[in-house]
Amino acid sequence: MLINPDSPVDKPEIQQMKVIHQAMRREFDRLPGLVAGVPAADTARARLLGEHLSLVLGLLHEHHEAEDELLWPILVERVPYERDLIATMEKQHTAIADAVAAVAAQLPAWTAEADPAARDRLAGALRDLGPALAEHLDLEEADVLPLIHEHITVAEWLAPQKHAMKNGPRTLSGKLTLAGMILEDATPGERSWFLSEMPAPARLLWRTTGARRYDDHVRRVRAGASR
Numbered sequence: 001m002l003i004n005p006d007s008p009v010d011k012p013e014i015q016q017m018k019v020i021h022q023a024m025r026r027e028f029d030r031l032p033g034l035v036a037g038v039p040a041a042d043t044a045r046a047r048l049l050g051e052h053l054s055l056v057l058g059l060l061h062e063h064h065e066a067e068d069e070l071l072w073p074i075l076v077e078r079v080p081y082e083r084d085l086i087a088t089m090e091k092q093h094t095a096i097a098d099a100v101a102a103v104a105a106q107l108p109a110w111t112a113e114a115d116p117a118a119r120d121r122l123a124g125a126l127r128d129l130g131p132a133l134a135e136h137l138d139l140e141e142a143d144v145l146p147l148i149h150e151h152i153t154v155a156e157w158l159a160p161q162k163h164a165m166k167n168g169p170r171t172l173s174g175k176l177t178l179a180g181m182i183l184e185d186a187t188p189g190e191r192s193w194f195l196s197e198m199p200a201p202a203r204l205l206w207r208t209t210g211a212r213r214y215d216d217h218v219r220r221v222r223a224g225a226s227r
């Protein structure tokens with residue numbers, strides 16, 4: 001199924017990737033403020049946010065790994081005159097991976113005791129990650145997705161999505177939370193597309209309990225946030 005039924009069926013529908021980017025943009029935009037707002041010693045809240053952050057970091061990691069392994073090499077081969085642009089994508093991925101590692105390094109110390117110094121280091125690392133990611137996603141959407149549309153086959157385009165499904169969170173609740181993040185700001189067409197991509201049992205579970213549980217989860221995660 002496609003987001004836009006009028007999209008050509010023999011070309012990748014690049015809007016699909018923007019739906020995933022949108023979820024990452026929103027979460028990384030909110031997380032520094034959410035972490036910074038956790039009171040000292042509130043370990044329950046630190047753990048809740050820590051689990052949420054880990055899921056978002058996992059989504060970002062899988063997304064970039066799939067692009068590195070399954071999309072960039074094909075583009076370099078098929079569109080050699082855009083080699084520099086793809087090299088920039090790879091360089092940005094490396095810089096983002098370094099920023100993610102800095103975040104991940106701070107996380108255990110904070111979730112253990114909700115110590116304010118650890119919290120501020122983690123919030124700082126998240127503030128460094130956000131703009132690097134936003135710059136990368138902007139460039140990818142503006143300049144690389146059109147290349148993908150023209151030079152990548154539909155089967156090649158779907159390979160990273162399969163990679164993400166296979167390597168996503170292990171727990172069912174993690175999978176459903178991730179689905180909720182992606183569906184949260186989706187348009188009706190994007191929502192129908194994403195639900196159609198979910199395995200039938202997961203789709204049923206999303207409709208019966210997942211959507212409600214996601215609402216509860218985000219309410220708790222964003223409790224006390226100013227926006």
Ligand SMILES: [Fe+2]
Nearest residue numbers: 017063067140
């Ligand atoms: Fe992407």
